[in-house]
Each structure stands twice: as structure tokens, then as C-alpha cells.
Amino acid sequence: MATLRRRSEPQTVTHESATERQELFNRIAPVYDKLNDLFSLGLHRLWKRWTISWSEAKEGDKVLDACCGSGDLSFRLSEKVGSHGKVIALDFSKELLEIAASRQREHERSKPCYKNIEWIEGDAVALPFSDSTFDAATIGYGLRNIVDRKEALEEMHRVLKPGAKLSVLDFNKSTNWLNIKIQEWMIDYIVVPVASWYGLASEYRYLKNSIKEYLTGPELEKLALEAGFSEAKFYEISNGSMGILVAKR
Numbered sequence: 001m002a003t004l005r006r007r008s009e010p011q012t013v014t015h016e017s018a019t020e021r022q023e024l025f026n027r028i029a030p031v032y033d034k035l036n037d038l039f040s041l042g043l044h045r046l047w048k049r050w051t052i053s054w055s056e057a058k059e060g061d062k063v064l065d066a067c068c069g070s071g072d073l074s075f076r077l078s079e080k081v082g083s084h085g086k087v088i089a090l091d092f093s094k095e096l097l098e099i100a101a102s103r104q105r106e107h108e109r110s111k112p113c114y115k116n117i118e119w120i121e122g123d124a125v126a127l128p129f130s131d132s133t134f135d136a137a138t139i140g141y142g143l144r145n146i147v148d149r150k151e152a153l154e155e156m157h158r159v160l161k162p163g164a165k166l167s168v169l170d171f172n173k174s175t176n177w178l179n180i181k182i183q184e185w186m187i188d189y190i191v192v193p194v195a196s197w198y199g200l201a202s203e204y205r206y207l208k209n210s211i212k213e214y215l216t217g218p219e220l221e222k223l224a225l226e227a228g229f230s231e232a233k234f235y236e237i238s239n240g241s242m243g244i245l246v247a248k249r
Contacts (some may be wrong), residue, residue: 018123018147022092024203025069025145029095030199034201035071037192047169048073050081054235054246055167061135062086066124066152066161067142069093071100071117073169078097078113085118088129091142094121105130120216129159136160137169143245144214153227153247156182160249165230166229171207172243179240184208220245 028035036044050072057063061081065074068089091097099121108114122128124139125148137156146152156166158173174180187208195204215223217234220243224232229247236243 003009021145021147025091025093025205026095028184028200029070029093029099031200033072033099035195035198035204036072036198037070038194039218044072044239047237047244048076049155050139050237051167051169051244052076052243053070053200055083055138056165056167057136057137057138060084062133063088064127064129064134064137064156065089066137066139066156067091067128067145068100068141069096069142071103071119073138073140074100074117075103075107079111081113083113085113085116088134088172089117090119090120090122090124090127092121092123097121101132107233108172119182121220125155127155127159131158134159134161137164137166139166139170143168144210149215149226150223153224153229154186156248157228158246162249164249166224166245166247166249168245168247170222170243170245171211171214172240173211173216174236174240176240217243217245 020044044068054124057077057080059082063077063081065077065087071089074089081087086108087215101119102112104117125160126143143149143152162239189209192201192204195201217236221234222231224245224247229249231248232243232245234243
């Protein structure tokens with residue numbers, strides 16, 4: 001049976017911009033999966049498989065999917081760790097979590113491993129878990145939207161076991177002029193116009209600014225090391241439009 005819980009947090013995050021981002025994701029929740037499929041032409045499934053592979057999650061592991069959204073990575077992690085493993089899926093958007101829990105109820109009969117997922121409403125910069133809890137962790141399209149990214153990475157470092165890995169999938173903030181122009185053109189002339197059909201043009205315009213304000217691969221590696229990880233490596237994928245940061249506790 002799908003469960004959705006709200007856990008008490010060790011501290012309160014009061015950034016106004018963080019609240020605005022939470023409200024944004026609540027608004028796009030009903031069409032989030034449909035638009036992801038459309039904008040990536042389905043390639044996000046491949047990118048998520050790579051993300052899980054680099055996390056080195058395995059059968060029987062307890063893993064964390066932070067900023068889980070509607071649960072795509074969570075369901076794939078569930079299949080990876082199996083019925084004897086455990087997936088904790090955390091997000092600050094109650095609406096997205098409810099969609100994820102609904103998907104779980106629909107599909108857990110066909111795949112019993114989905115019963116190992118627990119949905120938790122919470123904040124990535126104040127994780128409600130003890131130190132050294134998880135064998136692996138992922139973040140899919142979430143770190144870019146966190147106000148204090150270093151604090152989030154410090155929290156991920158804290159809750160991972162020694163030697164465990166964090167795998168972070170997101171848009172790549174490229175330093176290549178051509179890649180930047182292609183990415184901006186796609187957002188301006190494909191993503192935003194399509195989102196406008198659903199009344200979400202302003203919500204998806206945020207995407208371009210969020211990428212500009214994000215970190216390059218080398219900057220993400222540096223930040224992960226400053227957060228306490230012993231190793232950090234950034235991989236550009238999909239012709240440089242996306243990237244995966246892999247950090248070892």
C-alpha cells in the first residue's frame with residue numbers, strides 16, 4: 001500500500017524563493033510527467049538509467065531519492081534494490097508526491113518491489129534521517145532548484161554511509177557557446193510555447209534562468225568536495241545538454 005508521510009524536520013527553511021519554487025512545482029505537478037516525456041523525446045528514461053547505474057545501488061540496499069518529484073527515479077531504484085531493499089523518496093511538493101503515490105498504487109500489483117517505496121514530504125537541506133543511513137542516493141532535476149546547494153550536498157553526505165555514492169542528474173550548464181544557444185533556443189521556441197498550451201508558460205520560463213544560475217560541471221565537482229565528499233566527477237551526456245555528477249562519500 002502506498003504511503004505518504006510528513007516527517008518533522010530538524011530545522012525550518014524560511015527562504016522566500018524556496019517557497020516560491022515549491023509553489024511552482026505544485027502548479028506543474030499535473031502535467032510534469034507528460035511534459036518531461038515530450039521535451040526529452042523519451043530520452044530522460046535513458047539518462048535516469050545511467051544515473052542509477054552510477055549510484056551503484058544494488059539488490060537489498062536502502063537508498064534515498066531526494067527531490068523525487070513524481071517518482072520516476074524512485075520506481076527505477078525500487079526495481080534495482082528489489083523487494084528486500086528500501087527506497088525513501090523525498091520531495092517538498094505535496095502535489096507531486098500524491099501523484100507518485102497514486103502511480104505506486106496502480107502498479108505495485110504487477111511489480112511487488114514497488115511496495116518498498118516510502119514517500120516523504122520534506123526539504124533536501126534538512127533531511128529527517130540519521131547519519132550514515134543510506135547505501136546510495138540520487139537527485140533528479142532537483143539540485144538546480146535548491147537555494148543552498150552546498151547545504152543540500154552536505155546533508156546528502158551526512159546521511160550516506162562511508163563509501164556510498166550520490167548520483168545527480170540535471171541540465172548541464174555548458175561553457176560551449178553553441179550548446180548554450182541551442183539550449184536557450186529550445187526553451188524559448190519549444191518548451192515555453194508548449195507549456196503555454198497548459199497555461200504554464202511563466203513556470204517554464206523559469207527553466208532558462210535556473211540553468212544560468214546553476215553550476216558548471218567543474219563547479220559542481222568543487223562544491224561536492226567542499227561538502228565533504230571524497231571524490232566527485234561530472235559527466236556530460238546527450239551532447240552536453242545534460243550532466244550527471246557522481247560523488248563518493
